[in-house]
Amino acid sequence: MTHFKPVALAHASRLVNHGPTVLVTSADGNRRNVMAAAWSMPVEFTPPRIAVVIDKKTFTRELVMASGAFGICIPGAALVDLTYALGSASGRTVDKFARHRIDALRGPVLGLPLLEVGCAAWLECRLIREPHVEDAYDTCFGEVVAAAADARIFADGHWNFDDSNADLQTIHHLGAGNFVRAGGVLRAAAP
Amino acid sequence: MTHFKPVALAHASRLVNHGPTVLVTSADGNRRNVMAAAWSMPVEFTPPRIAVVIDKKTFTRELVMASGAFGICIPGAALVDLTYALGSASGRTVDKFARHRIDALRGPVLGLPLLEVGCAAWLECRLIREPHVEDAYDTCFGEVVAAAADARIFADGHWNFDDSNADLQTIHHLGAGNFVRAGGVLRAAAP
Numbered sequence: 001m002t003h004f005k006p007v008a009l010a011h012a013s014r015l016v017n018h019g020p021t022v023l024v025t026s027a028d029g030n031r032r033n034v035m036a037a038a039w040s041m042p043v044e045f046t047p048p049r050i051a052v053v054i055d056k057k058t059f060t061r062e063l064v065m066a067s068g069a070f071g072i073c074i075p076g077a078a079l080v081d082l083t084y085a086l087g088s089a090s091g092r093t094v095d096k097f098a099r100h101r102i103d104a105l106r107g108p109v110l111g112l113p114l115l116e117v118g119c120a121a122w123l124e125c126r127l128i129r130e131p132h133v134e135d136a137y138d139t140c141f142g143e144v145v146a147a148a149a150d151a152r153i154f155a156d157g158h159w160n161f162d163d164s165n166a167d168l169q170t171i172h173h174l175g176a177g178n179f180v181r182a183g184g185v186l187r188a189a190a191p
Numbered sequence: 192m193t194h195f196k197p198v199a200l201a202h203a204s205r206l207v208n209h210g211p212t213v214l215v216t217s218a219d220g221n222r223r224n225v226m227a228a229a230w231s232m233p234v235e236f237t238p239p240r241i242a243v244v245i246d247k248k249t250f251t252r253e254l255v256m257a258s259g260a261f262g263i264c265i266p267g268a269a270l271v272d273l274t275y276a277l278g279s280a281s282g283r284t285v286d287k288f289a290r291h292r293i294d295a296l297r298g299p300v301l302g303l304p305l306l307e308v309g310c311a312a313w314l315e316c317r318l319i320r321e322p323h324v325e326d327a328y329d330t331c332f333g334e335v336v337a338a339a340a341d342a343r344i345f346a347d348g349h350w351n352f353d354d355s356n357a358d359l360q361t362i363h364h365l366g367a368g369n370f371v372r373a374g375g376v377l378r379a380a381a382p
Contacts, residue, residue, distance in 0.1 A: 017230075017364060018210060018229065021209075040232060041242070041244065043230065043330055044329075132321075137234040137332060161365075
């Protein structure tokens with residue numbers, strides 16, 4: 001069963017306000033991918049818009065540019081190993097969903113692959129084309145068109161971090177597989 | 192005495208890799224300011240470049256555009272109240288350095304006001320002018336030209352979060368004065 005509930009678009013930017021490491025999902029036709037990204041931020045609350053750095057050499061970038069959309073999933077602490085693994089391999093040569101037995105659901109507005117199990121929240125974003133900054137800084141802007149969160153950690157527009165939801169608490173990549181979260185430093189196993 | 196040591200530019204982006212809430216400092220002639228910003232991210236390791244959202248209505252934005260530079264200071268948990276306060280008042284009408292008795296040092300390259308006491312690190316950044324994204328998304332890009340960190344929590348290019356440096360651990364704004372850090376949620380006093 002899922003604990004996910006829709007998040008009002010007016011509250012969507014709050015999901016990434018505190019700088020969590022995220023998973024970026026993408027799909028174009030039969031091709032799909034998921035990668036980890038430490039570099040993202042909101043740029044506006046209303047309309048909800050975010051920026052995320054997606055290197056131009058990645059398979060994700062190719063799919064995002066082809067489809068005009070990307071998903072953002074926010075992994076909880078229980079997914080620290082998976083997150084590091086997803087950030088350490090390219091989806092060009094392997095279907096990372098299959099390899100890691102990830103059950104992806106289909107986003108309600110854009111049909112993007114989205115993760116819920118082990119994640120605190122997800123957002124579906126429509127790419128806002130900005131060719132110059134995409135090229136110069138690998139920075140991609142998107143407008144959030146749908147969002148949902150696990151109600152055990154985000155409800156009524158607010159995060160609630162407490163002892164009961166440690167596994168859902170967000171992780172923040174320090175580098176080289178070391179993440180920090182509420183509660184201490186988690187060291188990811190080598191992928 | 193200070194525990195700050197220079198950080199190699201190749202490691203500077205790591206200082207904001209994990210999404211901490213930061214203080215943005217600025218100065219132009221006799222005018223200076225410091226504000227809190229939850230929305231920043233690296234966009235490149237080499238050269239070290241970052242993006243930060245600075246609303247066009249703020250005094251900071253005016254000073255940054257006039258001077259072509261901004262500082263990024265990373266407050267530790269001990270500064271949670273100050274951080275929230277600095278994010279809740281405008282520097283147009285009050286000198287926030289004086290009001291909060293902040294001792295600012297002068298940055299070595301750009302002369303920006305920088306905080307060390309209670310902070311984990313700072314970066315001096317030269318603004319990279321991008322008028323379109325500054326206007327459309329309030330997103331300002333900068334290249335890091337100098338950086339330093341408190342060696343008790345960042346040394347040899349790596350963060351070290353442990354029980355000995357809880358007061359220096361970074362804070363991440365959830366909204367409305369609630370911050371999360373390694374160790375739990377901190378609630379800032381009303382400014």
